[in-house]
Amino acid sequence: MKNFYKPGLRMSIIRLHLYLIKFLADILIFIISFIGKGDDNTNSDFSKGNSKTSSSRANKKSRILMLSGILFSKRAVKKKNDQQQEEQDSYGQYLSNKIYEHQLSLANREKGIKIAEDIKSKRGALRFSKGYFPYAQDLLCGFALLFIFSFLNFSSYAQAREATEPEALQVGDTVPQDLWELPIHVVNDNSKNVRLRDFRDKKIIILDFWATWCGPCINSLYKLDSLQPAFSKDVQFIPISNESAEKVKTFLDTRKIGLLSGHGNSDISKYFPYRSIPHQVWIVGEKIFATTDGINTTGENLGELISTGHVQLRNKVDNMSVDLQQPLLIGGNGGTAERLVYRSLFMKRIQADIGGISFDRGANNVLMYNVTLAMMLTRSFLYDLPLALRKENRIVFECSDSLMNTITARNLKRSSGNYQDDVAYHNWMDSNLYCYNLILNRKIPQRDALEIMKSDLKNFLLLEKGIEVKLEKRVTRTYVLQKMDSYKNLTTAGGRSSLEASNGEIFLINNYMSALVSSVSNALDRKGDPYPVTDETGIKHKIDLRLAISRIENIDQLNGALKRYGLELVLKDIPMEMIVLKEKNYN
Numbered sequence: 001m002k003n004f005y006k007p008g009l010r011m012s013i014i015r016l017h018l019y020l021i022k023f024l025a026d027i028l029i030f031i032i033s034f035i036g037k038g039d040d041n042t043n044s045d046f047s048k049g050n051s052k053t054s055s056s057r058a059n060k061k062s063r064i065l066m067l068s069g070i071l072f073s074k075r076a077v078k079k080k081n082d083q084q085q086e087e088q089d090s091y092g093q094y095l096s097n098k099i100y101e102h103q104l105s106l107a108n109r110e111k112g113i114k115i116a117e118d119i120k121s122k123r124g125a126l127r128f129s130k131g132y133f134p135y136a137q138d139l140l141c142g143f144a145l146l147f148i149f150s151f152l153n154f155s156s157y158a159q160a161r162e163a164t165e166p167e168a169l170q171v172g173d174t175v176p177q178d179l180w181e182l183p184i185h186v187v188n189d190n191s192k193n194v195r196l197r198d199f200r201d202k203k204i205i206i207l208d209f210w211a212t213w214c215g216p217c218i219n220s221l222y223k224l225d226s227l228q229p230a231f232s233k234d235v236q237f238i239p240i241s242n243e244s245a246e247k248v249k250t251f252l253d254t255r256k257i258g259l260l261s262g263h264g265n266s267d268i269s270k271y272f273p274y275r276s277i278p279h280q281v282w283i284v285g286e287k288i289f290a291t292t293d294g295i296n297t298t299g300e301n302l303g304e305l306i307s308t309g310h311v312q313l314r315n316k317v318d319n320m321s322v323d324l325q326q327p328l329l330i331g332g333n334g335g336t337a338e339r340l341v342y343r344s345l346f347m348k349r350i351q352a353d354i355g356g357i358s359f360d361r362g363a364n365n366v367l368m369y370n371v372t373l374a375m376m377l378t379r380s381f382l383y384d385l386p387l388a389l390r391k392e393n394r395i396v397f398e399c400s401d402s403l404m405n406t407i408t409a410r411n412l413k414r415s416s417g418n419y420q421d422d423v424a425y426h427n428w429m430d431s432n433l434y435c436y437n438l439i440l441n442r443k444i445p446q447r448d449a450l451e452i453m454k455s456d457l458k459n460f461l462l463l464e465k466g467i468e469v470k471l472e473k474r475v476t477r478t479y480v481l482q483k484m485d486s487y488k489n490l491t492t493a494g495g496r497s498s499l500e501a502s503n504g505e506i507f508l509i510n511n512y513m514s515a516l517v518s519s520v521s522n523a524l525d526r527k528g529d530p531y532p533v534t535d536e537t538g539i540k541h542k543i544d545l546r547l548a549i550s551r552i553e554n555i556d557q558l559n560g561a562l563k564r565y566g567l568e569l570v571l572k573d574i575p576m577e578m579i580v581l582k583e584k585n586y587n
Contacts, residue, residue, distance in 0.1 A: 169271050171315055173288050179271055184240065184262040187249040194260065196283070199236040203306055205283040206297065208239040209274060212251045217278045220294035225257045227299060234306050238262060242269070275318040282313070291316045341441050344456050346464075349433040359446070366438040366449055370429070373461065374408040376436060377469070377579055380454040383447050384471055385577055386514065393525070393532045394576075396474055399467060399583035406432045407465075407581070461581070468582045476576040479524070479533040479555070479569050481517055487566030490543040497542070501550050506561075508545035513537055516545060520569070523552035532576065537567065 183193040210217035224237045240262035241248050248263045278294040290313045305311040328334040355370035397404045415425045461467040497511045521533040547561035
């Protein structure tokens, strides 16, 4: 028990006592500062290390000892031995340090540092009686002080909070008395402070919130500076900036603006919150008459208001609920979807086992959800590569294999019912499937919408994956549909355009050759054939074609049916327009 106040003991025993020290220190400092008001000079000299008379030191010491005896113990001083003296010195130094640190943290107490340093210099006077249970009375006193100070601190905090957070004033509100008395720090007046009450005899007071970096504010200041002499009897302009006094004064002096100008507007701006400047508040009589952006502050409007008491002004609207650090329109931030004009976005996979593309030819809304980046790419290049729809064989990858796999899902192991495989499969989808949404306020041609999507996708891949996207001609192994020497001139008998299979045959009726090539390309893609398909027949008109097969299984089967019309599909290495994905740092 003798070592109770020494550091290094179990925190479970002394934690409560250390907390109480904070409150005991507060009351001790309060009483000491109250008693020491009459001899501040003595305290100052003492803190500087100057010698004092023995009587002065004795009086000061006896005064502190009396207070400490009242607070902690009324017991007589026990027999002191070397060990007790060591304990007291240790505790006294500890307590004085805590008082010193606590006082340094109290920024709202102007004498805190001075008093704390004074007490720190008087550590020798801090001696406390310690009995057999030296902490018992401390605890009882601490609990009492805890209740008292909790109540006092809460009341002070509530009052301070209420004083520093006034309610924002609106047009039509009466100016509260606190605002009339609120000091405004000015840079070009000998008094350094003015108050609105100083101009209460004016018919109009206009507060102009501005900044030295704001071009419209500067133009407005020149205008106000020219208006002030003409309306000095009835109007007072008070520009206020939140910048430093030195910066504001230098700015005004350089431009020879003589307006009475304030700086550091944090207090007064709480009554008039704004988001843009210049922000001008018109006070007429006892009420807020208007809030404007400075355009309406003209000699004509001022003269009409002075003579008639009325003038029509457009009130400035600042939406203070907008959080500019958060996305707009999310959760109503900045308004609702009715204000949306144009938006495009990418996002990670929707947590659902769905995926697809929603796209009309007259489009004002393009939606792709839970698809690979490769699918987005081929769709965005639809008009550049008509037969590349959903075909990865029109993409050249000049990047690492791992990056290629994240774009195409080429080597992804599908869900099989095995737990480990399924977890890996869904984790991959969460990381590598994306959604894209383009929203416009009117319908535009599909080609134009795809151009917007293509631009968005290029930017996204560059930022997200470090990949550049280009359309280039590359020599590529390709299935080429071409004419044979036995080609017969193909025509159409008319009718509804269609491509269908029935009765063991494929019918191309009154349709373009591109419809057949697209169907062949899709069939080969499903079979896993890696090569793209292109048409070099030169047939531009609509035709009728009947192939004696019900389903395209392979190239030989297809060529057998095409031979009847003098057509064939040949594998060649030819220059083809390709989507080239190049990793910026890929060697």
